Amino acid sequence: MQRPTVNDIARAAGVSLATVDRVLNARPGVRDQTISRVHEAIEKIGYVRDVSAANLARQRHYRLAFVLPEGPGQFLSALRDAIAEAAQRSIADRTDITVVSVPAHDPHALARALNALDCDQIDGVAIMAPETPHVRDAVKRLKDGGVATVALVSDLPNSERDHFVGINNVAAGRTAAVLMGRFLGGRTCKVLVLVGSMQARDSIERRLGFDQVMAEQFPSVDVLPSIEGHDDAETIGRVVSTALDAHREIAGVYSLGSGNRALTDCLRGRGVANDLVVVAHELTPHTRDALNTNAIDAVITQDVGHVIRSALRVLRSKSDGLEIVRSQERIRIDIVMKENLP
Amino acid sequence: MQRPTVNDIARAAGVSLATVDRVLNARPGVRDQTISRVHEAIEKIGYVRDVSAANLARQRHYRLAFVLPEGPGQFLSALRDAIAEAAQRSIADRTDITVVSVPAHDPHALARALNALDCDQIDGVAIMAPETPHVRDAVKRLKDGGVATVALVSDLPNSERDHFVGINNVAAGRTAAVLMGRFLGGRTCKVLVLVGSMQARDSIERRLGFDQVMAEQFPSVDVLPSIEGHDDAETIGRVVSTALDAHREIAGVYSLGSGNRALTDCLRGRGVANDLVVVAHELTPHTRDALNTNAIDAVITQDVGHVIRSALRVLRSKSDGLEIVRSQERIRIDIVMKENLP
DNA sequence: TTGTAGGCGTTATCAC
DNA sequence: GTGATAACGCCTACAA
Numbered sequence: 001m002q003r004p005t006v007n008d009i010a011r012a013a014g015v016s017l018a019t020v021d022r023v024l025n026a027r028p029g030v031r032d033q034t035i036s037r038v039h040e041a042i043e044k045i046g047y048v049r050d051v052s053a054a055n056l057a058r059q060r061h062y063r064l065a066f067v068l069p070e071g072p073g074q075f076l077s078a079l080r081d082a083i084a085e086a087a088q089r090s091i092a093d094r095t096d097i098t099v100v101s102v103p104a105h106d107p108h109a110l111a112r113a114l115n116a117l118d119c120d121q122i123d124g125v126a127i128m129a130p131e132t133p134h135v136r137d138a139v140k141r142l143k144d145g146g147v148a149t150v151a152l153v154s155d156l157p158n159s160e161r162d163h164f165v166g167i168n169n170v171a172a173g174r175t176a177a178v179l180m181g182r183f184l185g186g187r188t189c190k191v192l193v194l195v196g197s198m199q200a201r202d203s204i205e206r207r208l209g210f211d212q213v214m215a216e217q218f219p220s221v222d223v224l225p226s227i228e229g230h231d232d233a234e235t236i237g238r239v240v241s242t243a244l245d246a247h248r249e250i251a252g253v254y255s256l257g258s259g260n261r262a263l264t265d266c267l268r269g270r271g272v273a274n275d276l277v278v279v280a281h282e283l284t285p286h287t288r289d290a291l292n293t294n295a296i297d298a299v300i301t302q303d304v305g306h307v308i309r310s311a312l313r314v315l316r317s318k319s320d321g322l323e324i325v326r327s328q329e330r331i332r333i334d335i336v337m338k339e340n341l342p
Numbered sequence: 343m344q345r346p347t348v349n350d351i352a353r354a355a356g357v358s359l360a361t362v363d364r365v366l367n368a369r370p371g372v373r374d375q376t377i378s379r380v381h382e383a384i385e386k387i388g389y390v391r392d393v394s395a396a397n398l399a400r401q402r403h404y405r406l407a408f409v410l411p412e413g414p415g416q417f418l419s420a421l422r423d424a425i426a427e428a429a430q431r432s433i434a435d436r437t438d439i440t441v442v443s444v445p446a447h448d449p450h451a452l453a454r455a456l457n458a459l460d461c462d463q464i465d466g467v468a469i470m471a472p473e474t475p476h477v478r479d480a481v482k483r484l485k486d487g488g489v490a491t492v493a494l495v496s497d498l499p500n501s502e503r504d505h506f507v508g509i510n511n512v513a514a515g516r517t518a519a520v521l522m523g524r525f526l527g528g529r530t531c532k533v534l535v536l537v538g539s540m541q542a543r544d545s546i547e548r549r550l551g552f553d554q555v556m557a558e559q560f561p562s563v564d565v566l567p568s569i570e571g572h573d574d575a576e577t578i579g580r581v582v583s584t585a586l587d588a589h590r591e592i593a594g595v596y597s598l599g600s601g602n603r604a605l606t607d608c609l610r611g612r613g614v615a616n617d618l619v620v621v622a623h624e625l626t627p628h629t630r631d632a633l634n635t636n637a638i639d640a641v642i643t644q645d646v647g648h649v650i651r652s653a654l655r656v657l658r659s660k661s662d663g664l665e666i667v668r669s670q671e672r673i674r675i676d677i678v679m680k681e682n683l684p
Numbered sequence: 685t686t687g688t689a690g691g692c693g694t695t696a697t698c699a700c
Numbered sequence: 701g702t703g704a705t706a707a708c709g710c711c712t713a714c715a716a
Contacts (some may be wrong), residue, residue, distance in 0.1 A: 003403075003436075003711055016687045021711060029685060051434050052394030053709040056692050092393045094345075096504075174681040185527030213681065300682075305670075328647070333682035339516040339555065340642075340675035347693055358703040363695060371701060395693035398708050 004045045013041035024049065033320045060295065062095040064315050066152070067113060069104035073258050074284035075304075079128075079153070082308040097312075107132045114138035119145025123161070124315030128152040130200065131159060148318035150311050153302075154202050165311045167302045167333050169202045171215045171225045173209025173256070174278035175333055176279045180252050181208075181297045183277045188220040189251035192243050194236065195226045196257030206281070207258045221252075229259045235268060236262035237269075244270065252277040261286045264295040283336050299336045307331055344611035346387045355383035366391065397436065404437040406466045406657050407448060408494070409455060415573070415648075416626035417602050421470075421495075424650040432654065435674035439654075449474045454479035466657030470494040472644025473501060490652050490660035495644075496544050504660045509644045509675050511544045515551025515598070517675055518621045521640045522552075522594050525619045527675045530562040531593035534585050536578065537568045538599030547625070548598040563594075571601045578604035580609075586612065594619040603628045606637040625678050633680045641678045649673055 008030040009020045015034060022030050030038075041047075068076065068082055080099065087097040102113040111134035117125060125147055129135055131154075139159040142149050148162050155164040180191060193210070197205045207226060214223050227243055229236035236259045244250055249290055253276055255263050260280045267273040273295040283301040290296035310329045317324045336342070352361045359374060365380040365599075372380075383389075391406040408425055410418065422441065429439040445453040453476035459467060467489055470478055481501040484491050490504050497506040522533060535552070537545045548674060556565050569585055571578035578601045586592055595618055597605050602622045609615040622629055625643040632638035632655050652671045659666045678684070 003433075006711095007709080017710085018687055018712080019685085022686090025711085034685080042707095048433050050398070050436070050709055053398050054711075055693090056392070056395050056694090057710040057712085059692060059711090091390050094392065094394070138700065152472060171682060175679065178679055178681050182527075183524050185524075193373070303674075330684060332645075332676070332684050335677040335679070337517065337520055337677070337681060339513060339520050340677060342672060342674050348695095349693080359694085360696085360703055360705095361701085364702090367695080373701065376701080392693055396695070396710090398710090399693075400693040401695090401708060 003050075004047045006047075008045055009038060009041045009047055010312070012045055013038045020334035029214060033098055060094065062090075062124070062316050063098075063122050063318065064095060064126070065098045065100055065117060065122055066311075067100045067102060067110075067125060067127045067129065068152075069128065070101045074286060075258060075282045078284060078304045079308070082304045086308050086312060095312065095316070102129070107134055110135060111138055115141065117142065117147070119147050122147055123319040124148035124150070126150045126152045126165070126311045126315060127156065127161070128154060128185075129156075130154065131156045135159060137258050139263065140287045148315050150314050150318075153307065154200075154313055162257065163314050163324065163329070165307055165314060165329070165331060169205035170209035170212075172281070172300050172333050173211075174213045175209075175335065176206070176254055176256070176281070176298075176300050177210040177213035178217070179300075180254060180279050181214060181221060183279075184218070184221060184252055186218075186220065187251055188249075190222040190224055190247050190249045191252040191254060192224055192247075192250050193226045194229055194240065194253060194255045194257070194259065194263060196231045196259060197228055202256070203256050209255060210256070214298075222249075223254075224250075229257070231257070231259055233259070233262035233265075237266045240266045241270070244272070250276070252279070254278075254331070255280040257281070258282070260290065260296070264290045268295060281342075283334070288341060291336065291341060294338065297337065301334045301336055302331050303334060345392075346389045347392075348389075350387055351380060351383045351389055354387055355380045375560035402436060404432075404466065404661065405440075405464050405660050406437060406468070406654065407440045407442055407459060407464055408653075409442045409444060409452075409467060409469045409471065410494075411470065412443045413446045416628055417600060417624045420626060420646045423648045426646075428650045428654060436602070437654065437658070444471070445470055445555060449476055452477060453480055457483065459484065459489070461489050461595065464489055465661040466490035466492070468492045468494045468507070468653045468657060469498065469503070470496055471498075472496065473498045477501060490657050492656050493659075494653055495649065496542070496666065505656045505666065505671070507649055507656060507671070507673060509673050512551035512554075514623070514642050514675050515548035515553075516555045517551075517677065518548070518596055518598070518623070518640075518642050519552040519555035519558070521642075521677070522596055522619060522621050523556060523563060525621075525639055526560070526563060526594055528560075528562065530591075531562045532566055532589050532591045533594040533596055534566055534582070534589075534592050535568045536571055536582065536595060536597045536599070536605060538573045538601060539570055542599070545598050552596060552598070557629070564591075565596075566592075571599070571604070573599070573601055575601070575604040575607075579608045582608045583612070592618070594621070596620075597622040599623070602632065602638070606632045610637060625676070625684075632672070633678065633683060636680070643676045643678055644673050645676060 006020050010017050023035050098111055103109045115138055136159045139149055143160045151161045151164045153166045163200050227239045278296045279298050280296050281300050283299050287299045314324050348362050352359050365377050431439050442455055445451045457480055479503045481491055485502045492505045492507050493503045495508045550626045569581045620638045621640050622638050623642050625641050656666050
């Protein structure tokens with residue numbers, strides 16, 4: 001009652017191992033008649049290829065790289081941690097993972113880093129970066145060099161990446177809006193929107209989705225123009241305070257980038273943290289803590305572990321020329337509140 | 343620049359392959375001195391065992407079984423589908439999966455099915471069933487027979503199961519309550535609670551968590567006693583209608599079991615589907631559809647794919663006597679609304 | 685067009 | 701205690 005092997009096929013079809021292998025791997029040099037005989041045997045005894053054994057024999061190793069922006073930020077550290085953990089596990093799985101860090105907000109350094117990747121030394125790359133012409137060119141070079149490429153967290157829609165691993169940010173913004181609107185409970189009021197920088201496409205998309213839903217479903221809420229915090233604690237404190245002073249009717253804050261620590265500090269400092277409805281993105285130690293203390297009401301996030309594991313699966317499949325199961329690689333938009341904190 | 347193998351260790355330590363293997367697998371019959379010599383070599387050249395090769399040589403096969411209640415129900419079908427998909431993928435992974443269906447609500451049939459499992463023919467079992475003394479005994483028998491056992495979706499806290507794969511239902515109920523309370527927006531009103539049968543421990547726990555939060559945070563909402571639908575469409579329609587007639591102030595419905603199809607049909611029939619705040623459990627084609635048509639406002643769910651894959655990982659690890667990474671096996675409480683529908 | 689033989693990294697069964 | 705040596709299921713020269 002063992003699982004059938006290539007030997008069983010060979011015997012059943014009355015041919016040799018090599019012929020079976022040629023058929024299995026669709027290699028040339030076999031008569032059509034023999035091919036069908038082998039296929040029949042495969043069907044009949046229900047053969048399923050043992051992938052590990054195949055990879056072992058093939059000496060297949062996957063050399064993958066992650067290109068990430070440098071800098072702090074708890075989301076990035078979480079991503080790095082997830083990569084480190086995956087790398088640890090993957091080493092037993094004939095997969096070597098390298099992390100390339102590039103200075104943030106430096107398109108040229110990014111392009112240099114991407115162009116420094118040797119297509120012959122690498123099977124796949126996951127890139128987290130804003131899209132620029134340089135990046136597009138670099139991705140094209142990788143593709144031409146036969147390297148599988150995925151965009152990570154932030155899509156590169158106009159580049160020839162093989163896949164995007166991350167959430168739909170318009171939908172994420174819409175989700176934030178529904179929570180905000182419903183938590184505000186139909187009040188006539190204003191909502192502050194805090195953003196890192198207006199440039200980032202993620203922020204633009206989230207804001208877009210947020211505005212759509214607020215306009216459609218919660219017309220009594222006035223969504224103020226975005227204020228930019230530039231990922232800087234002091235700046236965030238200042239602009240948020242200024243806005244709160246200017247608009248007394250503010251009942252909610254939507255934070256769609258990083259800088260949640262500075263935001264909640266500011267709100268706590270003014271003693272309004274528990275009164276305002278605050279919706280933020282990305283589950284980090286800070287936002288987790290803020291949920292626990294009711295300074296943030298809901299967090300929209302994506303599971304970084306899933307993101308990384310999906311990227312790895314996709315890169316391996318693509319570099320083998322296999323198709324992926326798209327449904328399985330869809331990253332979910334998670335809603336986290338104090339009560340369902342993982 | 344290849345990855346080091348057992349041969350490299352053998353050469354570096356000046357011993358044979360067999361000795362290296364004995365050390366690697368902690369088998370007896372090696373001098374302490376030799377052991378440390380080998381360990382040093384392993385450290386020095388940074389060896390990591392190739393799991394696929396090991397499994398290949400070991401001829402290890404995992405024979406796992408899922409014991410599930412019979413009957414319809416979209417959650418169960420989703421679970422079955424997920425198992426089928428996992429089985430499909432696992433066949434290439436030396437794992438054979440069997441599904442055992444037992445009549446629902448029949449403790450003796452369940453016990454018989456569990457006792458029919460041959461401990462020598464099976465490595466692990468995942469059980470989805472209510473806990474009874476018979477089940478406890480059956481689980482004990484499996485454990486004594488060296489079979490790994492996990493409880494699936496519904497815990498068996500007093501049995502000697504190795505692990506529970508599923509969500510904390512008290513927390514799930516609390517999550518439902520926060521959404522319900524906040525979506526009701528501070529109104530003074532009543533909430534209907536619909537349950538399949540009051541017996542199921544999942545339902546009891548969810549109701550418990552729900553009541554906790556409603557009492558603590560939303561005292562203006564009156565949560566009515568549970569009404570039982572017994573998973574029967576007609577019954578559900580009747581009891582829900584009766585309750586709605588009896589209490590005009592009902593503004594929300596919490597459905598904590600199955601029967602969501604009948605519930606939404608009833609609400610739609612009365613034309614109140616869009617006015618009431620409805621929170622339900624488990625994402626199925628019906629609840630998905632109801633979210634899209636605004637008949638349900640939020641669904642608390644768990645990813646069945648994750649549940650099954652986690653169960654498989656845990657069963658494999660446990661049957662190898664390995665410890666699991668608990669954090670990685672934690673199933674999340676997912677909140678799904680129309681806007682973040684996967 | 686087909687077959688033979690050896691090897692991938694690990695484990696297991698023998699001898700010594 | 702230790703070491704050859706033959707599997708495991710598959711792939712790939714090289715022969716025929």
